[in-house]
Amino acid sequence: MFVRVQDNSGLVAFEKALLGDEAAFAELVRQHQAMVFSIALHFLRNRAVAEELAQDVFLHLFRKLKEIESPTHLTNWLRRVTSHRCIDQSRQQKYRPRVGLEAAREPSISPKHSDPMLQSMLDRLIQALPEKPRMVVILRYQEELEPGEIAEVMQIPVGTVKSILHRALAVLRGKMERGAHA
Amino acid sequence: MSAKQFAVVLFSLAICPGQDLIQSFDWAKLAPKASETVEVNLDGFLLKMARSFLSDSKPDEAQAKKLIGGLKSIKVRSIKFNNEGDYNMADVDKLRMAVSGSEWSKVVEVKNSGSKASNVGVYIKNNGSKTEGIVILAAEPKELTIVQVVGSIDPEQLRALGDAGIIPKVGNVLPVKPKSDKKD
Amino acid sequence: MNEFEEQLKQTLSRKQPAIGFAEKVLARTHPRNHSWKWALVAGLAACLAAVGVYETYRYQQGQFAKEQVMLALRITADKTHVAQQKVDQLNHRSFLP
Incomplete structure (x- = not known):
């Protein structure tokens, strides 16, 4: 099993972002943007839509940051929200594969x-x-x-x-x- | 009724500067017989408001503005009846008693008896040379009107409004200078 | 992990979004930071509307008060005139033989 170890910079950025530090929040986004964007991109196969969805996920995170308990919780939260949003988006028929x-x-x-x-x-x-x-x-x-x-x-x-x-x-x-x- | 009781009744009926003559009358009793009712209640706030809306550039409004400048309130109640005798003259006499105190000057009081009985009176309340209020009681066969003006009013200004045709001519009933002696 | 799964891993490897992604996200968070400005604008608009309503009410009340004053003065003058007529009638009668 592959385990990603949360380094100390992630924890510091998380704690600072919790206190309302915008730069720290931007750092959190940079740390997780590849994960969120890639889930969306691989699922939707549309770069622009995937980027838009990823931005929405981070915006949602910005509003819910106070509810996140730890960097690990943050990673799991981002995966859960991204996967649900991708499925929702796909169900709206726009990006559902046309072929079986x-x-x-x-x-x-x-x-x-x-x-x-x-x-x-x-x-x-x-x-x-x-x-x-x-x-x-x-x-x-x-x-x-x-x-x-x-x-x-x-x-x-x-x-x-x-x-x-x-x-x-x-x-x-x-x-x-x-x-x-x- | 003993002299003492009579004095108490007179005292209770005598209108004080701030007392409301119109409110003391039972208008509800007359309402069912009325064909037309006019009611004006202007307190200090509304008079101030009216002053701010009366123009200085229009002569008639400027004159009215000047007139109401020293007033504290204006109250008018006028009822027209369908038939003669729809109201009791004894009630009017009670009102007249209220303005019969020593502070009041009876400027005019005319009583006509008979089938076309009418009763018109103009009363002024003075404080030295200053007019503190006017009460007009006009009890005509089919109409009963009470005007109660509280505050410093210059009869000359009222007359000027009449002469200017803004309101009906007032005539010479009201004295140019308020008089303290009674006139019949 | 077999060769096929390795192939899947490579196919599904993480990719980076366009440069400036984090800045775009931050830019989108700003309207929320400035929501107080919109609240202020809304508050001011509400105040202006309230002042407008009050001024309209005040104008109507003022006009009403003005009309009432003129009506009261007319009735006062009218009844004073009635008294005057009565006095004149009495005076006229007293001069009759």
């Missing part, structure tokens, strides 16, 4: 070779996943969270997370393999 998983074009190259083209194909397959599986995969492989942590973020049972993840990986792997043998 089965209809997605399969990559024509082997996953063994890691290159931008392959990543793009895999990216497209992830994009074709339904909302919950897509977010589970993003949280598992972008944020490297354990199923228990994903369950906490998405507020669904661990068993459900495991089952969703298992099925999503099988579908993705199958598509990739079929693509490799095509």
